[in-house]
Amino acid sequence: MTTPFLDDLSRAIAAAATQATGVVEPAVPLVPPTRPEHGDIASPVAMGVAKRAGRPPREVADDIAEALRRRDDLALIIDRVEVAGPGFLNFRLRPGWFGRVVRDIAAADREFGAGSAKPREAILLEFVSPNPTGPMHVGHARHAAYGDAVARLLDFVGHTVWRECYVNDYGRQMELFGASVAARYAELIGDVPHLPEDGYHGAYVAEIAAEIRTEVGDRFVGRVSPPDAKALGFFATAGGDRMLARTQSELETCRVRMDRYFSEATLHAEGHVVAGIDALRAAGLTYEDDGATWFRTSDFGDEKDRVLVRSDGATTYLAADVAYHLDKASRMGDRMIDILGADHHGYINRLKAVIAAAGYSTDVLEVLIMQLVSLIEQGEAKRMSKRAGTLVTLHELINDIGVDATRFFLVERSHDTAFELDLNLAREQSQENPVYYVQYAHARCCSILAKADQAGVGRAPDHAAPDELDPSERALVLRLSDWPDAVADAAARRAPHRLVAYLKDLARDLHAFYHRCRVVGESADVQAFRMELTVATRQVLALGLELLGVGAPERM
RNA sequence: GCGCCCGUAGCUCAGCUGGACAGAGCGACAGACUUCUAAUCUGUGGGUCGCAGGUUCGAAUCCUGCCGGGCGCGCCA
Missing domain, CATH: 3.30.1360.70 (Arginyl tRNA synthetase N-terminal domain)
Structure with a gap:
């Protein structure tokens, strides 16, 4: 503090x-x-x-x-x-200190605690980065809620943040997806479907196929059973575009804004992948062995070297990531942050190697590792399997518990901790749900101020502080005074869960204050002080909720 | 075997750049609405902070070694 x-x-x-x-x-x-x-x-x-x-x-x-x-x-x-x-x-x-603090906070308005970062940096933040071969699930949701909250936090404390989503729209998975869509399309036009063995089976594949048929009609009759190469390419691209559109729309629904969706396929199409490999080769960081081209990532702390070009001539996923990170490095400003899943933690040193190869300090790349989230319902873990189709999608989660609860619960825990989200608790529209606890505190402030307005009580910003303060008033003011530090700390640590903890504490302080102290109808000094205190509290609650992407209702 | 993350109340988790008897929510129990919203508040009960050493005036926090769990260690993406 x-x-x-x-x-x-x-x-x-x-x-x-x-x-x-x-x-x-x-x-x-x-x-x-x-x-x-x-x-x-x-x-x-x-x-x-x-x-x-x-x-x-x-x-x-x-x-x-x-x-x-x-x-x-x-x-x-x-x-x-x-x-x-x-x-x-x-x-x-002294009471005078409390009076001054409350006045200053109310006067600072939405700027309270803002812009404190030193130095202010330009940061390129990459998060979510899904494969456009299927719907986003709970894991993506955690990345989205966390990444967006981090972006809002960094922005609030004065950094300039560029939000980017890398789209893995290239490679074998896309081909399989295209073939799966083509098979469903074949069914729709009465042809025999050729669904690949390890293809995609979800109902959404058929939906996508139907959408495509509405657009292209029967143009592919006779070309999808089995599909020719051109048809496969078409269905992969058309299907991927539609999945991406769904992804974008769902992220928007979740109030997650992206400045750019970056297509992996364009990196290949525009020759950046080859150029990236050439750049590494020119820097002496590659060698040939067994017919493959290797990247000396072990020079940068990786366990072993990695293949960039396979012996069959195909480039690896890493090669595309080299190109992508070189591209990002040229655009990032001061820093780039990748939010990766725990299953990609082995990737950190490889990516650092790319950054070093490009001549940057490895410190400019920050990799934040997101642990797993699982769901729990009726006290039992909800089994989730992609193959069995029991995966809970982001779409279902939002329909179930709403955007506010989804976002709040998914950033309530440290990104570094695997945790279980209790669906029953998140669904609860009442007292035991922490989302509503905080929102209710905000609504309560609004209610008090509305009452004051109704009673014809105007604000008196230059009031004198009362001689005596209730312990709940002291606690509330002290909490509010800690906001600049709390938000700066949460931003510096990339830890929005600290903000959640702060808001829950603040809400508790407000509720306690409400039960012990009346605002409207007290003596002039007391009323004026408590009015400003209520204004300041409402303001900080609103700021905090906004940084989490959670609504701050005026009435509940 | 090696690397990363984690082991804190019945459950889900904060606290971990060292500070006062270890915190919150949920669950349990007992109370509080003629007053700005009871989606609230007040109180009670509940813990060998995985184990064992070490550093320190002081360790949940730092160091070492164990035990237990998750994830990773492809010419896959």
């Missing part, structure tokens, strides 16, 4: 610590106390400097506290400072 509202206090503690021990302490941590009787804010700084000064922590803490008490300028901030435990400095803050 390093709220900007306590910078003065932080600096004063640092100065006092140096004065007391001679030790220079650049970073003075301020932490929320674990127990209410410890005051509003605490600092363990004395323990740290005492160690380096070779003195007992409590003694050092006493010296610092005494020095702080002698500073008149702090009287506006600190009500009381005490030394406790092994050497903690516990502060109780």
Whole structure:
């Protein structure tokens, strides 16, 4: 907790610590106390400097506290400072500090906590990246919800983010998909279907085939049973286009925006794959062996070298990724971030090798690994198998629990943790669902302000702070004051789940405040202060929910 | 075998750039609506932080070794 509202206090503690021990302490941590009787804010700084000064922590803490008490300028901030435990400095803050914080937050409006990143970077973020051979499932949904939230966070703290989705529309899987669509088309026109053995069986394949037939009619009669090469190419492309369109539409429904869908096939068609291999060859990073062309990825930490061109002349998936990452490197600005599934973690060093080969520091590529998500219903794991067709699609998930719950639940846990999403809980339209808990807090703020409006109570931004504050008011203001730090931290760590945790805490503080304190109809100072507090809380809840891509309803 | 991730309350998980008796939600139990929405609040119960060492004034957090689980280690994509 390093709220900007306590910078003065932080600096004063640092100065006092140096004065007391001679030790220079650049970073003075301020932490929320674990127990209410410890005051509003605490600092363990004395323990740290005492160690380096070779003195007992409590003694050092006493010296610092005494020095702080002698500073008149702090009287506006600190009500009381005490030394406790092994050497903690516990502060109780003045009502005036709370008043100022609330005014500043309400005045900052949507800019509160924004733009704090240093330095501000231009970042190319790649996420989701599906195969256009089938519908997106829960795994894609987690990538989408997480990636989009990270993008919003990075943008909010001041970075410039370009969102990109790589489309794997090339290779054997696309051929199989094309053949599968052609087979369903053959059925529709009364021909014998030639469904490949490891082809695609889902009902959506037939849907796609029907859509294509509506467009091209019977033009392929006699050419799909079995299909000729040209027909296969047509059905692969036409089918892939339609799957991609579905993907785009579903992501839009989920409020996930992409700046570009990047086609792998175009990399091949435009010669970038070959050019990429040539570039690596020119850099001396390839060699020929057994008729294949190898990339010396082991020079960059990979377990072994990898094939770029097979002995039959075909390029590998890696070759396309080389081309793609070279292309991204030339466009990224300062940094590129890939969000990959856990099953691709072995890819990190290969991609770093590409970046290094292109002459960049490997640090400019950040790979975030997403662990698995599974579903649980009635206390039992929902079995999901692609082959059995029991995979839960993103489409079904949204129809089941809604976009807000889907997004909220999928970013509630760290991307680094495999977790189980409880469908019963997510479906719950009532009290035990954390999504509504946070949204309800926002609606409640709106409700209070609507009531004030109705009562003809206007806002008074330059009110004086009340002399006495309820503990719930103190807790709420302290929470709000921590927002800039919380959001900066979530962005820096690429950890939107921290934002979720913050919002749940904030919602809890608001609800507690609501039950203990009335806003409308109190004395002028109290009413004015609580109005501004309500405005500030509503604002931060709205900002937070927006960063998660979750709605902030005014009424529920 | 090697690499990455994970083992924290009955369940799902935070906390992990070291700080006060370890947190939340759900579930269980007991209370609170004549007042700005009870989709809320208050309280109770619940834990050898996988195990064992080490570093430290202080370890869930850092180091080492085990045990257990997930994922990966193709001239597949």
